[in-house]
Amino acid sequence: MLADQIENIQNALADEGADGWLFACFQNNDPVSLSLLGLTGDQLVTRRCYYLVPRTGEPRKLVHDLEPAMLDHLPGSKDRYLRWQEHRDGVKKLVSGISRLAVQYSPDGGLPTVSRLDLGTADLLRGAGCELVSSAELVQRFAATWSPEQLETHRRANRELHRIVLAAFDRVRSVLAAGDETHEYAIQQFLLEQFDAAGLTAESAPIVAIDAHAADPHYQPGPDRSSPIKPGNFLLIDLWAKEKAPGSIYADITWTGVCAATPEDRHQKIFDIVTRARDAALDLVRSRFPHQDVRGYEMDDAARNVIIEAGYGDKFIHRLGHSIDTSDHGQGANLDNLETHDTRRFIPMTGFSIEPGIYLPGDFGVRTEINVALTPDGVEVTGAEPQRELLRLM
Numbered sequence: 001m002l003a004d005q006i007e008n009i010q011n012a013l014a015d016e017g018a019d020g021w022l023f024a025c026f027q028n029n030d031p032v033s034l035s036l037l038g039l040t041g042d043q044l045v046t047r048r049c050y051y052l053v054p055r056t057g058e059p060r061k062l063v064h065d066l067e068p069a070m071l072d073h074l075p076g077s078k079d080r081y082l083r084w085q086e087h088r089d090g091v092k093k094l095v096s097g098i099s100r101l102a103v104q105y106s107p108d109g110g111l112p113t114v115s116r117l118d119l120g121t122a123d124l125l126r127g128a129g130c131e132l133v134s135s136a137e138l139v140q141r142f143a144a145t146w147s148p149e150q151l152e153t154h155r156r157a158n159r160e161l162h163r164i165v166l167a168a169f170d171r172v173r174s175v176l177a178a179g180d181e182t183h184e185y186a187i188q189q190f191l192l193e194q195f196d197a198a199g200l201t202a203e204s205a206p207i208v209a210i211d212a213h214a215a216d217p218h219y220q221p222g223p224d225r226s227s228p229i230k231p232g233n234f235l236l237i238d239l240w241a242k243e244k245a246p247g248s249i250y251a252d253i254t255w256t257g258v259c260a261a262t263p264e265d266r267h268q269k270i271f272d273i274v275t276r277a278r279d280a281a282l283d284l285v286r287s288r289f290p291h292q293d294v295r296g297y298e299m300d301d302a303a304r305n306v307i308i309e310a311g312y313g314d315k316f317i318h319r320l321g322h323s324i325d326t327s328d329h330g331q332g333a334n335l336d337n338l339e340t341h342d343t344r345r346f347i348p349m350t351g352f353s354i355e356p357g358i359y360l361p362g363d364f365g366v367r368t369e370i371n372v373a374l375t376p377d378g379v380e381v382t383g384a385e386p387q388r389e390l391l392r393l394m
Contacts, residue, residue, distance in 0.1 A: 002036045002037060002038065002051075002074060002142075003073070003074050003075055005142060006053060006059060006075065008142075009021060009053050009138070009142060010053065010054070010055055010056065012138055012141055012142070013053070013054075013055040013102065013138075014055055016102065016133075016137060016138065017100060018055065018100045018101065018102040018133055019054065019055050019097075019098045019099050019100050019101065020052050020053060020054040020055060020095070020098040020101050020102065021052070021053045021101075021102040021103075021135060021138055022050060022051070022052050022094075022095065022101055022102070022103050022125070023036065023037055023050065023051040023052075023053075023104075024048070024049075024050050024103070024104075024117060024121055025037065025039060025045050025048070025049050025050070025051075026045065026047070026048045026049075027045060027046065028045075029116060029118070030104050030116035030117070031116075031327075031331065032104055032113075032114070032116065032135075032139055032143050032331055033051075033104060033116070035143060035326075035331075036142060036143055037051055037071065037074065038073060038074075039070070044067075045067070045070065046066070046067065047063075047064035047066055047067050047070075048064065048087065049061070049062065049063045049064065049067065049070045049071060050062040050063075050091065050094055051071055051074060051076070052076075052094055052095065052098070054097075054098065058075065058076050058077060059074065059075055059076030059077075060076055060077050060078075060079070060094055061074070061076050061077065061078040061079065062078075062079050062080070062081065062090045062091065062093075062094045063078060063079075063080055063081075064080070064081060064082070064087075065080050065081065065082040066082075068080055079093065079094070088124065091121075091124055091125070091128065092124075092127075092128040095125060095128050095129075095130050096128070098130055099129070099130065099131060100130075100131050100133055101125060101130040101131065101132055101133065102133050102134070102135040102138055103117045103122070103125070103132050103133075103134075103135055104116035104117050104135055104139070105117045105122065105132055105133075105134050105135070106134050106136060107134065110340055110341060111134075111136055111340055111342060111344075112340070113323075113329075113331055113334075114134060114135065114136045114139055117132075136344055137344060137345070139331055139332070140332050140333055140344050140345070140347060140350070141347065143325075143331040143332070144323055144325055144330055144331050144332025144333070144350050145332075145347070145348075145349045145350055146249055146325065146349045146350065146351065146373075147247075147349070148349075149247075150247060150248070150249045151249070151349065151351075151373060151375070153242065153243050153245070153247070153248040153249050154242075154248075154249035154250070154251055154324070154351060154371070154373060154382060155373075155382050155383070156243065157200060157241060157242050157243055157248070157249070157250065157251040158251035158253070158371055158382040158383030158384075159383050159384070160198045160200060160241075160251075161200075161239055161240075161241060161251050161252075161253050161383060162253065162383045162384040164191060164194040164195070164198065164239065165191075165237055165239055165253065165255050166255075167194060168187055168190055168191055168194075168208075168237055169235075169237070169255070169257050169391050169393060171187065171190055172187060172229055172235065172257075172259065172393055173393040173394070175229075176229075176230075176231060176259060176393060176394055177394070181228060182228070182229050183221075183226045183227060183228045183229055184208040184209060184210060184213065184221035184226045184227055184229065185208070185221040185222060185223060185225075185226035186226070187208045187229070187237070188205055188206055188207075188208045188220075188221050191205075191206045191208070191237070191239055192205060192206070195241050199243060199244055200241035200242065200243060200244070201241060201242060201243075201244050202239075202240055202241040202242070202328075203240075203327070203328055204220075205220060206237065206238060206239035206240065207219060207220055207236065207237065207238035207239070207254075208221055208235075208236075208237050209221070209235070209236045209237075209238075209365075210227055210229055210233040210234060210235050210236075211227075211233055211234050211363070211364050212361070212362050212363060212364065213227060214234060214235070214236040214256075214359075214364050214365040214366070214367075215359040215360055215361050215362065215363060215364055215365035216359070216365070217317070217318055217357060217359060217365070217367065229259060230259065231259050231260065231394060232258075232259055232260055233258070233259040234256070234257075234258055234259075234267055234364040234366075235256065235257050235258070235259060235393070236254065236255075236256045236365065236366070236367060237254065237255055237256075238252075238253070238254040238367065238369065239252075239253060239254075240252035240253075240328045242326070242328075247326060248326065249324065249325055249326060249351065250324050250325070250326070250327065250328040250330075251324075251371055251382065251383060252324060252328055252353050252355075252369065252371060253369050253370065253371065253383065254355060254367045254368060254369035255368070255387050255391065256271065256366055256367070256368065256387070256390060256391070257390055257391030257392065257393050258390055258391070258392060258393065259393045259394060260392065260393070260394050261392055261394050262392065263390045263392070266364075267364065267366075267390060268390065270312075270358050270360070270364075270366045271366050271368075271390050273306065273307060273310045273312065273358060274307070274356050274357060274358055274366045274367065274368050275368055275386070275387070275388070276306050277303040277304070277306040277307050277316075277356040278303060278354050278355075278356050278368050278370065278386065279386070280302045280303050280305070280306050281299045281300075281302045281303040281320060281321075281335065281354050281356070282354060282370070282372070282379075282381070282386075283302075284298065284299060284302040285299060285346065285372065285374075285379055286378075286379045289346060289374055289378065289379055290348060290374070290376070290378065293345050293346075294345070294346050295333070295342070295343050295344060295345055295346070296333040296334050296335050296336050296337075296342030296343065296344055296346070297336060297337035297341050297342050297343060298337075299320055299321070299335040299354070300319060300320040300321075300335050300336050300337040300338060300342075301337050303320045303335075303354070303356045304316060304320065304337070304338070304356075306356075307356060307358060312358045315358045315359050315360060316338075316356060316357060316358055316359075317357075317359060318338070318339065318357065319334055319335060319336035319337075319338050319339050319340070320335035320336065320338075320354060320355065320356055321334065321335035321336075321352050321353040321354045321355050321369075322334045322335070322352060322353055323350070323351075323352050324351045324352055324353060324371060325350075325351070330351075330352075332344070332350050332352070333345070333346055333350070333352070334352070335352060335353075335354065346374055347374070348374050348375060348376050349374065349375065349376075350373075350374050351371060351372060351373040351374065351382070352371070352372055353369055353370070353371055353372075354369065354370050354371075354372060355367055355368065355369035355370075356368065368386065368387055370383075370386045371383060
């Protein structure tokens with residue numbers, strides 16, 4: 001809870017050279033603020049409310065008369081407004097004495113998961129004399145870190161996902177051996193049934209994709225869009241889930257196999273390149289953490305350079321990986337120097353995916369995905385060892 005982190009936030013503000021950190025909430029505008037302020041779930045935030053943690057002194061609140069108790073669970077003084085003129089003056093009073101103000105803002109919109117503050121509110125704050133600075137490193141420290149108990153939820157979920165994904169491949173193997181038929185959507189539904197039996201939940205259904213569908217990183221089968229799985233197909237399964245208890249952390253993995261006794265040379269070649277790229281990124285973080293900084297863009301570069309050197313740089317069309325927390329795509333540093341230039345440092349008790357891919361439109365695509373937890377003891381690949389060989393399903 002943010003209420004227990006005030007002193008730590010104030011120390012972090014001193015480290016960052018900021019005079020305060022402002023949380024501005026209106027409807028669903030800012031997942032970071034809503035989460036840290038404890039306003040997620042069924043609570044309606046229909047009017048603008050603000051919470052300021054200054055570098056020194058007690059926090060300050062500004063809430064609407066229609067929702068006066070919105071922030072009563074948090075410490076600090078409280079002002080209220082009703083009319084728009086009172087709102088404008090209340091915001092100015094809220095940030096009085098604050099020169100450098102950390103907000104959910106990223107210069108030039110460079111990090112969209114952080115760039116949540118609207119331009120109009122930014123104008124109002126600048127008009128009150130504040131220099132706005134990005135809260136990106138603060139978000140990494142206070143919105144993306146896991147507790148020891150949360151780490152255990154991630155480990156358990158990841159172990160279950162590995163068991164489930166292998167069960168799905170085994171199901172395909174059994175169907176093919178019997179000469180029966182199955183298809184992508186049927187295997188997807190099998191995965192969801194396994195999630196439910198294991199007490200897991202997910203934001204969306206897993207990916208089950210053969211051949212050309214596997215060349216679409218975000219392909220998902222459905223009742224009216226599903227190809228049969230036949231001998232000779234290349235099969236990719238990407239699945240993500242977490243335990244149902246509040247605060248649980250996601251796991252997210254991808255495995256691949258061939259519906260054959262041995263992979264074709266083209267399948268094996270691409271798989272080998274992608275796994276080398278994955279391992280290059282893993283080697284980098286292992287060589288540095290926790291004694292030397294490692295940043296999101298550097299991880300992306302380490303893997304991407306392997307794929308570029310192999311001649312497939314233009315076929316790796318997404319970032320290397322993403323932050324993981326209570327959402328599958330979390331609020332922390334991403335492994336990215338393609339879609340964004342993520343300069344945030346990785347810190348203990350955070351986690352992320354490493355998932356390089358090569359996608360050949362109209363043919364097939366390969367992705368391999370592992371999860372990494374950074375603990376005070378070092379780098380942990382959670383769930384199981386990374387996939388080293390294409391699964392043979394016949």
